[in-house]
Every structure is written in structure tokens, then in C-alpha cells.
Amino acid sequence: MKSLKIIKISQILLIFLYLSLSLEANNTLSIKKDDEKIRVFIGETKKLLVTQNIREGFRPYLHPIHGSNGIGILTQYSPGHHKHQTGLYWGLTRVNGRDYFHNPGSKYWRKKSANVLKRADGRVEWSTSYEMLDDKGASMMTETQSWLMELTSDGNITLDLEWIGHANAEITISKYNYGGLFLRMPWKRNIEAETFNSKGDQNQTGEGKSAYWVDIGMEISGLDDMGRIVILDHPSNDGFPNLWRIDGQFGVGPACARRDDLKIEQGKSKIFKHRLVVYSGKHDKAFVEKQWRNWKNHQKDQPR
Numbered sequence: 001m002k003s004l005k006i007i008k009i010s011q012i013l014l015i016f017l018y019l020s021l022s023l024e025a026n027n028t029l030s031i032k033k034d035d036e037k038i039r040v041f042i043g044e045t046k047k048l049l050v051t052q053n054i055r056e057g058f059r060p061y062l063h064p065i066h067g068s069n070g071i072g073i074l075t076q077y078s079p080g081h082h083k084h085q086t087g088l089y090w091g092l093t094r095v096n097g098r099d100y101f102h103n104p105g106s107k108y109w110r111k112k113s114a115n116v117l118k119r120a121d122g123r124v125e126w127s128t129s130y131e132m133l134d135d136k137g138a139s140m141m142t143e144t145q146s147w148l149m150e151l152t153s154d155g156n157i158t159l160d161l162e163w164i165g166h167a168n169a170e171i172t173i174s175k176y177n178y179g180g181l182f183l184r185m186p187w188k189r190n191i192e193a194e195t196f197n198s199k200g201d202q203n204q205t206g207e208g209k210s211a212y213w214v215d216i217g218m219e220i221s222g223l224d225d226m227g228r229i230v231i232l233d234h235p236s237n238d239g240f241p242n243l244w245r246i247d248g249q250f251g252v253g254p255a256c257a258r259r260d261d262l263k264i265e266q267g268k269s270k271i272f273k274h275r276l277v278v279y280s281g282k283h284d285k286a287f288v289e290k291q292w293r294n295w296k297n298h299q300k301d302q303p304r
Contacts, residue, residue, distance in 0.1 A: 027151055031124040033116050038126050040149055042070060049157065050149060052126060053086075054114040057106030060128045060145060063087025065229070067280060068157050072223040074278065076186040081249055085184040088276070090163055092132075093179030094257070096140060096172055100132055101179050108133055112142065123150045134169075141264075142166045157278035160295075164271050167264040173257045177208070178245035181274055182253035183229060185218045192219040192226065193250045196283045198241075198292070204248065208258070210241040213292050215283050216252050225280045232292050234273040238262060 029049070030041045038052040047070030053061050063086060064073040075087035084091075084102045091101035100108055112129040119125055127146045131139035148160040161181065165171075173179070187193055196202055197211035206214065213232045220227035233242050233254050242254040256262060256272060264270050275295045277288070 029122065029124045029149065029151055031116055031126065033114070033126070038114065038116060040124055042068075042151060045070075049151075050159070052114075052128065052147065054111065054128055056111050057109060059086065059089060059091060059100070059104035059109045060111075060114075060130055061086040061089035061104075062159075065157075065278065067220070067223060067227060068151060068155050068278060072220040072227050074185055074218075074220060074227045074229055076184050079184065079187075079249075082184065082247075082251060085182065085251060088181075088183050090143065090145060090181050091179060092165075092173055092257070093176040094174035095132065096134070096169070097174075098132075098134065098140070101182070107137075110139070123148055125149070139168050141168060141171060157276075158291075159276040159278070161274045161276070162271065163273075164269050165264065166269045167266050170266050171264040173262040173264075175257050175259070175261050176255070177258055178247075178253065178255045180242075180254055180256040180272065181231065182245070182251065183216065183231060183276075184251050185216055185227075185229065186220065187218060187249045187251075193217065194226075194283070195246055195250060195252060196285070197244065198289070204246055206244060207246040208243055210243050212241050213288060214244055214246070214252055214254075215288055216250060217283060218250065223280060226282070228279050228281070228283070230277040230279070230288050230291065232275040232277070232295060234275075235296055237272050237274075238270070 032039050036055050040050040042049050049066050063075045063077045065075045077087050093099055093101040110131040112131055114128045117125040125148045129144045132141040134140040144164045146162045150158045194217045195214055197206045197214045199211050201209050215230045217226040217228040239259055243258040245253050245255050277291050
């Protein structure tokens, strides 16, 4: 009798172990790099989650970003209403008079490097480095983006960004209503779309307002619920809590020079940190607040 009980318990443990390993395998992230793209996949089926574009002579950007199950595309590349907007990207609008927000091409950007970093904790990490060119083609600034991506236990995606702008000349980033990290989701007329910020402002009432975070929700083809991306601002960032751009087509981003000019001495660097959380459903303020509090208090989890 005891032998039968032991066998049954062993069988149950084996089934549990098998299911646990299967779940882990299905939620495992993998990363692959070629000359023009860095791609992040999930599980044994290798569903694509995120693509980092790293072309020569073109501003780096993330597109497409999919939902955490690989279904639905939450970013948009070069829509007719804003041709210069390229998914999720960093673009400053007035750097010593040069406009890197509206000009993503080779007269403004030169690729320096792109690398994938090995990790053993289930997360994936990569970095890009591009030179921001002056009107003579010389490097005025070098911008480095370090990204750390995780699929959380509740099935959401987090993307941590550390942006470093190194001044190769005396730099003035002039006051402007937008510029910095920016997200273009696939808006079109007559679809459902909304934003909420940490202060309670909804939709375009949040334009030009300061906030710790903004949650953008939009009707996404292939998803039953709204696809959502939250952008979090960090207390260490200049201007925190930053003023935000929310345009008429729900393009969103913290505007790092909206209050005043930013200056960087030659040879010095400026650092900005942001986290993005990809989830779905109705806006969940308690969930977003928890995400922001946990992230801002755990600097050891930033990209290396």
C-alpha cells in the first residue's frame, strides 16, 4: 500500500515538474542580432516580441513591439500624419539648432555600434550607440541607449532604458514643446484611444502637464482588450516630474527641455532613465503606481 502511495506521489511530482519546465520554456526570452536588427523572441515557438532597428545612417528605434503573447502590434512606423515618427525612439528637437526629432536620416545620424549583452537571469539586454552629426558631418554628440527587457510573472513586458548623451562639443538643447523619448502607437481615426497620467489628467488634458507616468491605451488589431504601454519618468532625470507631450493623434513622450534649455559641457554626459510597461485591458492606476514605485526604488535592476 505504501509503495502505491509513493508511486502516485512520485507521478504527481513528475507531472508538476514537467508543467513547470514547460511553462518556463514557453516564457523564456531569446535574442538574435544581425546587421540591421536586434530581435527578441518568446518561448519554443519563437514568437517575435520586440525589434530594435539598428540600420546604418538612420536613427535607432523599436518597431514593432508586440503584446506579451506575440499577438498585436503596439507601435507604428512613419504614419502619414507624422512621417518622421518611428515607433519608439529618442529624438531631441533643438540641439545647437539641429533637429534630430524630425530628421531620422544619414545627415543627422551615424551608427557607431550595437551589442547584445549576455545574461543568466532570464532577461535580455542590448545597447546601441549612434553619433549625432552637425551640419558638416562631425559628431556633435554620441548617444548610447541601453535596454533591459523582462517578461514578468503576470505576463507583462517591461523595457528599461538608460539613455546617455555624451557631448563632443558644447551643447545646448533648446526649450521646446517636445523632444526626448517618444512613442507612436498605431492611431487612426475612429478607433478607441486614451491616455491617463499620474495626476489624473485624461487624454489631451495631460498635454504640457507634469506627471510621474503616462499610460497610453489603444484599440489594437488582433487584441480583444486595449493594448497599453506605460512610460515611467525617473526621479533622477532632469526636470522630474517632466512635462509631457500628448499630441492630437496620441503620440506621447516626456519632453526633457520643455521647461527650459538643457546644457551639457563638452566632454560631459547627461543621463535619462525610463521604464515602459506593456500590458492590456482597462487602465489600472493601482498597478501602474506599484510599477513606478518598485522601479524607482531598485536601481540595481537598471541596464548595466
